[in-house]
Amino acid sequence: MAFEPRQTSYRGRIVTHAAQLFPKLETWLETEREQVALWAPVGLGAGIVAWFLLLNPAQWLAFCCFALGVAALGGLSPTSGRLRHILIAGAVLATIGCLLIWGKAALPGQPPLARATFVDMTARVQSVRSVPAQDMVRAMLRPIDAPALPTLVRVNIPVEDVPDGLGKGAVIRFRTRLMPPAPPAVPGAYDFAARAYFQGIGATGKALKPITVLEPTREAPPLRARLFAHILEQVEGPAEGIAAALATGDQGAISEADAEAMRRSGLAHLLSISGLHVTALISATIFLLMRVMALSRRAALDWPLMLIAAGGGALVGIGYTWLTGAEVPTVRSCIAALLVLGGLALGRDAITLRLVATGALIVLLLWPESLVGPSFQMSFAAVTAIVALAEHRRFRAFAAAREEHWPRKCARALAVTLATGLVVELALMPIALFHFHKAGLLGAFANLIAIPLTTFVVMPLEVLALLFDLVGLGAPLWWMTRHALDLLLALAHGVAASPLATLLAPAMRPGLFAMVIAGLLWCLLWRTRWRWLGLPPVVVGVTLVLTAPSPDLLVTGDGRHVAIRSGGGMAILRDRAGDYVRDTLSESAGYEGDLSAIADLPTARCSTDLCALNATDAAGRTWRLLMTRSDMLIDRPVFEQACAQADIVISDRRLPRWCRPRWLRIDRWLLARTGGLSISLAQGKVHTVHRPGDDHPWIATPQPRKRRLSRQL
CATH class of the missing domain: 1.20.1280 (Monooxygenase)
Known part of the structure; x- marks a missing residue:
């Protein structure tokens, strides 16, 4: 007995508990x-x-x-x-x-261009897309007789430089500066390089005039492009971009101010062709087919009207998905609608979570890369939340139709809509915080007006206007469509102007985001009370994000733009930086407000070439930063002494070895390996865009050209 395991041992208890578990x-x-x-x-x-x-x-x-x-x-x-x-x-x-x-x-991915370069290029046009909001045309090109270039290049052409005969199949010659697709500027920013890789885009650039058309196009513009241009001609003012997006899914004509207002107000989902648009179109098709066929006594008595109407709705949904470019939300919505129609034709209730799971499986099998994008995540999270809420027995009992007076019926419908909107907002909050560093707080209330307005007023008017345009009588309907869209934009701008419209947060770490999503799925996919075990990870994750300290210092991957937190605001090194750079730095830091110039800070001493700044972190320690602002050479004695006195030196060029700051030297060589940086001074933490050893095919780490070392920088 002395050599036998004891029944009360720790190991024995584990085995016993496991056997019971x-x-x-x-x-x-x-x-x-x-x-x-x-x-x-x-x-x-x-x-x-x-x-x-x-x-x-x-x-x-x-x-x-x-x-x-x-x-x-x-x-x-x-x-x-x-x-x-x-x-x-x-x-x-x-x-x-x-x-x-x-x-x-x-298999189909396109490795990025190794380094930025000027080239004289002859290329065949694959597609052309107009972007009126930015006064340009975006063309996809295949270079001819250029083995050193990627097989597919995206080039922007200013509207005033667009030549006659530009279209699919045309051959053009021009000069351009090609660049690799841009990686995230700072940690947590948008990764265009990964998306471009799976789209086959190996380089981007801007065409320089003159642009010569060697062979004009012989093909008519695609139906989507013609429909887009037609709507822009019929609708005037800011509403034209919204009208074109609702019909074609192309948001290129929406101004940045209107797009930002739609995002802040929680109405941006209306601009992406998804479940709302596909469902409304298919429902209208089924309704019209049922009513038309019911006019015939023989059809009403002998034909399977629901099966025929469902087939017609399915064809319309497939055609609409193809017309709008077959984006992931549209494909998901079309697949879901087809499954619902199949269930209705068989006399079964098809609107279940199994329907959502089937649609997700099909999309992942066809486009697995879409899983890491916000479109897939937000689309399926919203639909899963809605269906899970609808399947809950208490909510279903509350929302069930019953005999009651119309005021109570309207109040019940309003409560159901508001509850659904709140659940969707809560489900989308962690996803929005991870991808966009902001989440809407008033979207549920704005959608109470926006969704009925879009579904029952704007879209029917726009469809009728397009139909009446076939006989030249659509002008009155376009006038009503424009005013309805003006009302929608007024609602978006009004909600976006509220200080409670959005919730900002700094960039979320992927591990924390994965924990939140796992908890969210646990809550939505199970039915018993054990589902609520997923709630603590969600609450803890969102709380950690909202209470996380913002980074003190942000450096873009090219080293040209530096943003630093100072006092209650943020300042930027180059005050002439564009809106895109400013928005990227602000969102990644979880800061809402204008970026001032570092040169205007009281603790900064700046010249045309250098800028020295004393910054204080959250722990009260003072850091001395030194940043270059130009390409001018600086005498070694002056610059070497300045480097030795600084804690951090930042430059968009290569720094010599004798520039030795006290803590960190950030130059072209370092940024080529790390990408953009996010630094928390109090904790001494540095987060990078690129991870050491990352071998994903879209990661481009070009080595800067070697230059002769001299006594000057």
């Missing part, structure tokens, strides 16, 4: 058996996310081997039950997801 888990999973299948897209998405988070092929292969090992262990388990099946299926789906995105990245 597994039956309870199996009982719970049996209760939730209808919800288990909803986690299939989550398992597939876990593998896709792992590919993006891990750094190189060795780590991707290790993840696949680990997942397959977990599946093998589950298969060798002596017990049988739902937990075993979930373990095996989840591990296999994660492996498939990782291999799927790995394969797609290896």
Whole structure:
């Protein structure tokens, strides 16, 4: 007995508790058996996310081997039950997801251009898109006889320089400065390089005049472009961009002020062709077909009217999805609508979370890279939240139709709409904070007016106007459409002007975001009371983000733009920086307000070439910063002494070795490896855009050209 394990030992208690836990888990999973299948897209998405988070092929292969090992262990388990099946299926789906995105990245992806360069280029036009809000035309080109260039290049052409005959199939010659697709300027900013890689874009640039058309286009503009131009001709004023976006999904004619107002007011989802637009169009088609066919007695008595109307609605939905460019929200909405129509045609209730999961699986299988984008995440999060709320027995009982007076009926409908809007806002908040560093607070109230106005007034008027334009009688309807859209814009600007319209936060770390999303999915996909175990991670994650200190110093990847927190505001090194740079720096820092000039700060001493600044962090320590402002050479004795006295030196060029600050030297060599920087001085933490060893195919780390060292910088 002295050599036998004791029954009261720690190991024995663990075995006992585990033996008691597994039956309870199996009982719970049996209760939730209808919800288990909803986690299939989550398992597939876990593998896709792992590919993006891990750094190189060795780590991707290790993840696949680990997942397959977990599946093998589950298969060798002596017990049988739902937990075993979930373990095996989840591990296999994660492996498939990782291999799927790995394969797609290896096959059609376009490596970025190595470095910025001026070229004289002859290219064939693949597509042309007008962007009236920015007074330019955006063209996709395939260079001819240029093996050193990427196979697909995106070039912006000013409106005044657009030549006659420009269109798909045309051959043009011009001079341009091509650049690799831009990575995030600072940590947490928008990553255009990753998106461009999966779109096949290897370089971007601006065409310089003169632009010579060697072969004019012989093809008519596509239907979407013609519809876009037609709407802009019919609608005047700021409403024209909104009208064109609602019909075609192209937001190129919306001014930045209107787009920002729509985002701040929580109405930006109206501009993206998604469930609202597809559902309204298909519903209107089914309604009209049912009414027209019901005029025939034979059709009403002998034909399957619902099946025919559902088929017509499906064809219209597919055509509309193709017309608007087949973006992810539109494809998701079209797939969901087709499944709903199939369920209705079979006499079944198809609006369930299984419908949402099926749509997510199809989108992930076709476009796995869309998982990490805000469009996919916000679209499916909103729909999942709405359906999960609708399936809740108490909410369904409250929202069920009943015999009551119209004031109570209107009040009940208003309460249901408001509750749905609040749930959607709460579900989208962490996603908006992660991608845009801001979240709407009044969107639920603004949507009470905006959604009915758009669904029952604006879109029917616009459809009727387009139909009446076929006989030249659409002008009155366009006039009514413009005034309805003016009302929508007035609502957006009014809500956006409120100080409570948005909630700002600095950039969120990916691990924290993953924890919040996992908790959110746990709350939405299960039905029993154990679903609320996912609420603490969501609350803790959002609280940590909202209470996180903002970075003290931001440096863009090119080293030209520096923003520093000073007192109650932020200041920027180059006060002539454009709106895009200013917005990027402000949003990443979670700051709302104008960026002042560092040269205007009382603790700054600036010349045309250098700028020295004393900054105080949250702990009360004073930091001395030295920044270059021009390309002029500075005498070594002066600059060497200034470097030695500074804690941090920042420059957009290479600094010599004898420039040795006390803590950190940020120059072209360092930024080429790290990308943009976000620095918290009090904690001494430095966050970078690029991670060491990152081998994703869109990561471009060009080495600066070597220059002869001299006694001057």
